[in-house]
Amino acid sequence: DQAFARHDSARQCVDVPAGAVLDIARRAVVADGMQVGYATTPDDRTVRFAAERFRTDTEGPYVGAVVSVADAEPEAARHDRMVLLIVGGCVLLIGVVGVAGYLLAGRAIRPAAGALEQQETLLAETAHDLRTPVAALRALAEAAERNPEQREELLSRTVRLAKRMGGIIDGLLVRARLAAGVEQLTMQPIWLDQLVTGVVEETPADGAQVTVTAAPTMVHGDPVLLQRAVTNLLDNALRYGRLPGQKAIVHVAVANGRVTIADSGPGIDPAVAQSAFDRFTTSGGSGLGLSIVRWVALAHGGTLSVYNAEQGGAIFELVLPPATR
The missing domain is CATH 1.10.287 (Helix Hairpins)
Incomplete structure (x- = not known):
């Protein structure tokens, strides 16, 4: 067994078990290289040991080890x-x-x-x-x-x-x-009065009385979509704008970018007027295709509205922005 010489420093030292110091010193003497270890002091502090062997003669055997002890609490806290x-x-x-x-x-x-x-x-x-x-x-x-x-x-x-x-x-x-962005609106100047007149002439009246009052008016829009919108409005008036047992009487007016279609039906209930253009709504004068008409109006920056005439019947009004020359 090798003797252990204790050195008391003038500084405040950490109280460590002597057995732990002797153990790491012995391991350092017989091992090749520095030995490092940890131990717990009586007051539950963690300390770190480092032991390096030495010899008194360069050719002689190792006779002891220098053991350093450091407080490992800061290191543990950092860890x-x-x-x-x-x-x-x-x-x-x-x-x-x-x-x-x-x-x-x-x-x-x-x-x-x-x-x-x-x-x-x-x-x-x-x-x-x-x-x-x-x-x-x-x-x-x-x-x-x-x-x-x-x-x-x-x-x-x-x-x-x-x-x-x-x-x-x-x-x-x-x-x-x-709506899917696959196709764009084909916007161009359009004589709205001619477009509406053409739609009326091509739509079968099926015995209904249809009259047209048109003043020259030019708008900026897609002719295919506007033709579809006017066709849907006229078709709606012919199918729903009549009293039971009577022929439909429809008047179409075009002026100042407005298409007004008045029928001779029972009119529209004010309670459902706001939902008249919703999909699948068929109440009074609002029939199939009106949701498409509203969509066309909005796509052109216009509006679609419905109200009742004083003498009876519903009036649908499609308003489009005028063409800029």
Whole structure:
């Protein structure tokens, strides 16, 4: 066994177990290199040992070791703070990555969700707008099958109805493409009075009385969409703007960028006037296709409104911005 010589420093020293010091000194003498270790003092403080062996003769055996003892509490505190910072940083990083992933995933999914919603809307509107024409088309075909002598007249009505159905589909497809950003509005100067007059001439009146008062007026818009909007308004007036058992009486007026269509029906209930242009609303004078008319008006920076006339009937008014020359 090797002797241990204790040196008492003039400074305040840490009280450490002598056995721990002797143990690390012995290990340093027999080992190759410095030995490092930790121990706990009687007052529960952590200390750090470092022992380096020595010899009195360069060729002789190692005869002892120098042991240094240091207070490891500051080092332990720094270690704890470092661990806390690393753990806290990892938690914060995971949180940031999670939030970023959520936001990026939402942004990536949003276009797909929007496209799916547009597709569902298109299918719903198509089914709704075509339900009545398809039923009428079937009724005409069955009537022609039962009445051979009326086939020519029924065939003519069938062709007109098929054209109307094609127009409905074209309007819905154009709206869907515009809403999806696939197609842009073809804006150009348009003589609104000529466009409306052409729509009235091409729309079968089916016995209704339709009159037109048109003053030259030019607007800036998409001719295809505006034609669809006017067609829907006129079709709505012809189908719903009449009293039971009577023929529809419709007056169309065009002036100063306004298209006014007045009918002779029961008018519109003020309680549902605000929802008259919602999809699938058919109350009073508001029928199929009015939601498309409102969308066309808004796409052109215009408005669509409805109110009751003093003498009876509903009045639909489409207002478009005038063309700038």
